[in-house]
Amino acid sequence: MIPEQGLVTERFEENRAHLRAVAYRMLGSLSEAEDAVQEAWLRLDRSDISGVENLAGWLTTVVGRVCLDMLRSRKSRREDEWDTHVPDPIVTDVDGADPEESAVLADSVGLAMLVVLDTLPPAERLAFVLHDMFAMPFDDIAPIVDKSTAATRQLASRARRRVQGTAPKPDLPRQRRVVDAFLAASRGGDFQALLDLLDPDVLLRADTGDGALGVSQLVRGARAVVAQALSFARMAQYARPVLVNGSPGLFTAPNGRPMGVMDFTIVGDRIVEINILADPQRLERPELRDLEPRSE
Template identity: 65%
Template sequence: MAEEELLAERFEEHRGHLRAVAYRMLGSLSEADDAVQEAWLRLSRSDTSDVHSLGGWLTTVTGRVCLDMLRSRRTRREESMDAYETYLPDPVVRSLDRVDPEQEVLQADAVGLALLVVMETLEPAERLAFVLHDMFVVPFDDIAPVVDRSTAATRQLASRARRRVQGSVPASDPDLVRQRQVVDAFLAASRGGDFEALLSVLDPEVVLRADAGALAVGAAASKQVRGRQPVAEGAFIFRQLSQYARPVLVNGSVGLLTVVDGTPVSVASFTVVDGKITAMHILSDPERLARLGLTALYDDRPASPTGEHRDGGVRALRR
């Protein structure tokens, strides 16, 4: 086998891991793929004969690529802050059919959307240190050269990021069955126009973050809403769309995919704590939804009134 083919084969063994690193760093599936491709290009141009761990080398290279991308993105956002006030990272959406709840928590893409939202507020170097060390157990000695800091300073970067994340993201109920019960109750109340039932499933301090895309920022569809009453009012207003919503997995948790006339119109994720929804994140940017490859998750038949259309996953989760 030619040397380049062997190198490409070895790289492919690490592609899934590198994509998981890049997704956590960037919160964008397309940008994560770009970062992984750049890591391959750098590998193909480098002499790695003295590299003892190709996986470790590729992880830090991918981290460096992502750091540059984050810094460039941050500059663009500072020039147009209004366009990013309601920005949501790309959700990873998967079918509930044939899901194994015990295995789902082990999936590489199961980092919560709420966590990714908070990570968007971190400084690029903080995010790199936190992701590489806390999520992928990369030693601080290896991270320090990437951020051009000492090992001690790099440890402080991760510590600051950790404090911000831990203080901002409540731990969602890890049980998919209980998550599904709460989401089902929310969906039934919305479909039935039962305002009191909507209120009962929402935490008093619930936060809704809706991202309809840059073109819609400033319109009612792109917003942040806090409090049970206004969030319930919003769900009540859009209750007609709820008949088209179907349960799916969004970043490893139970969420909703809404499809109208064969076109995905929104993906919603939920944070469930003690039987109440404490946070909702809704992406309805049509351009981004079109890029997520969601067509395999639905067909043209409407959901049933109970939301159990073609849903072997309902039975699996309730066994």
């Protein structure tokens, strides 16, 4: 049985980072994840939980339901908008991460996986996230999606097949060498060096919010991606190494103004996918403005 309100508040705060991690993986949006966690607190505050023995499990279920409702009620986007949508990246300095961000990054999920999760039906996404990422039993997930346990297991299985291969085994030193080489080649306008770093079927996804930096786009194939990279050679002069969702990436902020975050999916020594968020509105985040410029 859960004791008095003061302890309930304390226990909620103890679970906040976990709830935020669940919501971020469900929604791919940091602001929406915060909204989901806040809604969970409001529901807790007005609920009779005198019979609740596992508050953490109760809160996880509530956040799951809230996120499911949010996914189902999102304004519909055109299919091409979903194709170019890049989820919110978690950007941290290579020398250390903010403790709260570190909690969200525990068992970090890369942007490439979040991109695929964004294409899943809401119930599939919830079943996969809660079971595969947070080890919630299917018996507990089934009531959230209003399915039988067997049907819920099938939802997660379908999602698992979709995301397979989007999270290569991490090798941070090797990934950093590849990203550093990409940055050097971009700055130097070295076409062949860039070509050598890219998988022939590499995919570049650029989400600009269709703002001042042009329209969002998908670019496929090494030569097309190299041409795109060379067109932004001037901006590469302002890029600096960061961690993007726990993996080596790049952050561009000329004159201290966040302009772009680049995330790389690397297999072996080749880049197979690049995700770029260059939407000025979504980059207006305090933790990005606080990243100190670094001279190379």
